[in-house]
Amino acid sequence: MLQSISWILRRTIITVVTWILAVSITVLIILVAPPGDPARTLMLDCMNRGGSQHECLIEVQTYLGLQPEEPLIVKWAKWTYNTLTFNLGISWYYRVSVNRIIADAVPWTLFLTSYALILTIPIGILLGIILAYYRSNRIFFTSVSAALSVINAIPVWLIAVYLYLYVGARWELLPHRGPYDINVTPGLNLSFLLSVLHHHLLPALAYFIVSLPSWALPMATLASSILREDYVAIAKARGLPKGRVLTAYVMRNSVLPMYTRISLTFAAMLTGAVWIENQFALLGLGRILGAVSGIRDYPTMMGIYCVSLSAIIIGNLLTDLTYALIDPRARLED
Numbered sequence: 001m002l003q004s005i006s007w008i009l010r011r012t013i014i015t016v017v018t019w020i021l022a023v024s025i026t027v028l029i030i031l032v033a034p035p036g037d038p039a040r041t042l043m044l045d046c047m048n049r050g051g052s053q054h055e056c057l058i059e060v061q062t063y064l065g066l067q068p069e070e071p072l073i074v075k076w077a078k079w080t081y082n083t084l085t086f087n088l089g090i091s092w093y094y095r096v097s098v099n100r101i102i103a104d105a106v107p108w109t110l111f112l113t114s115y116a117l118i119l120t121i122p123i124g125i126l127l128g129i130i131l132a133y134y135r136s137n138r139i140f141f142t143s144v145s146a147a148l149s150v151i152n153a154i155p156v157w158l159i160a161v162y163l164y165l166y167v168g169a170r171w172e173l174l175p176h177r178g179p180y181d182i183n184v185t186p187g188l189n190l191s192f193l194l195s196v197l198h199h200h201l202l203p204a205l206a207y208f209i210v211s212l213p214s215w216a217l218p219m220a221t222l223a224s225s226i227l228r229e230d231y232v233a234i235a236k237a238r239g240l241p242k243g244r245v246l247t248a249y250v251m252r253n254s255v256l257p258m259y260t261r262i263s264l265t266f267a268a269m270l271t272g273a274v275w276i277e278n279q280f281a282l283l284g285l286g287r288i289l290g291a292v293s294g295i296r297d298y299p300t301m302m303g304i305y306c307v308s309l310s311a312i313i314i315g316n317l318l319t320d321l322t323y324a325l326i327d328p329r330a331r332l333e334d
Contacts, residue, residue, distance in 0.1 A: 008321060015317040022309045024080045030302060031076055038298040039064055039075060042092070063090045063299055083306050089299035093292050098303040101288060106307065108179065109277070109284035112200055113269040116207035120265065124212050125255060128219025129246055135224055145217065152213035157275035160206040164279055167202060174202040177281045203280045207269050214268075215261065222254040256326065263319040267312045 030038065039060050046056035065082050082088070088098035127144075135141050168176025180186070180195040226232060227250060235245050273286030281287075285304050292300045 004324075007324065011317060011320055015313055019310060019313045020084060022313065023083050023306055024076070026305050026309065027080045027083060027302065028076055030298060031072060031079070038296070039070070041296065042298075063092060065089055079302070083302055086306075088303040088306070091292070091300040092297040093295055093300065094297075098299050101300060102285070102303050102307050105283060105285045105288050108282065109270070109273055109286065110311075111196075112203060112273070112276070112282065112284060113207070113266060115197075115200055116204040116211065116269055117262070117265060119204055119208040120211045120215060121262070123208070124215025125219050125251065125258065127212070127216040129223045129251055129254070131216065131220035132223030132227055132250070133242075133246060135220075135227075145220070148213040148217055151209060152217070154210065156206060156210045156272040157279070159209050160203065160276055160279045163202055163206050163209075167205075168280075174205075175199045176202055179281075179283045200282070203276045203282060206276055207272065210272075211265050211268065214265065215258065218261070219254060219258055222257055223250050226250050226254050259323050259326065260319055263312070263315040266315050270308050270312060 042060050042063060043056050046059050047053070051059065065078060065087070070078075086099060088102070090096065091098050091101055094101055131141060131144060164176050167173050175181070175198060178199060180192060180199050184191045184195045186192055232245065232249050235249050270285075273284060274290050275286070276282070277284045277286035278290040285308065288300065289304045
């Protein structure tokens, strides 16, 4: 018991330290990267709009919580502390609290990524097991594996463009613009929920297509090794149905090592949200980041980076903790 608690505390402390380092490094990059210090940039922009020095200093303090003349180390420490405590300031572009913007956008991004994960994981696992079982069929195995390898090399934005142009715009098989039908009333009603699912299916398919190889190919490798185990041969010799052998013996023992891929796939989907959400005109963090990056809305950009980093790091921690509960050997190996 004490060993388990110690392991959980150690993993949690490592995660917190990683989070603090990731946020502080991101803040430092934004402070020193072109076009330069955000506080000075906002100060100059305000003065170019005819503001007095006193008015502009107040504006910089309001939006960033910084002073233009402060040393870089002081700005870095202040902004890192504000970001870690989620005191994210006011958006230059939207003129409202960054916390409010992010609170409105996060559910949409999490919904889209969850939607894509629900499609990707079971189908990827099933395809991997089918590939492993029919490995002796060289034509089938080679053609499918080659196709998956090619797909794995295609960036998500290119998949999204093709789905948008052909499946959405040309063939009109699925809606390709907006998070839901403009004719439905938003709220907890069936028509709205079905409309949201329908409108997010095409972007979820973009994630699904680009993520499928990272599940199917490793799953095929794991399942192939398990199919050569003695207990699988004994199950076949006993005359058990093919489906029972694949599910009860092969799938059960090969799925567990794939569990940690959930957080990796989630992180990859978050990084692709900028392209996906902007391509399909969806609501979410990616859409907002695309809108504010061009005008250098630093408070909003920093808020989105912080939330994305937090989601990825917390997702990794939850994956580690739940994996250790499922397979206690993970705690012993750590």
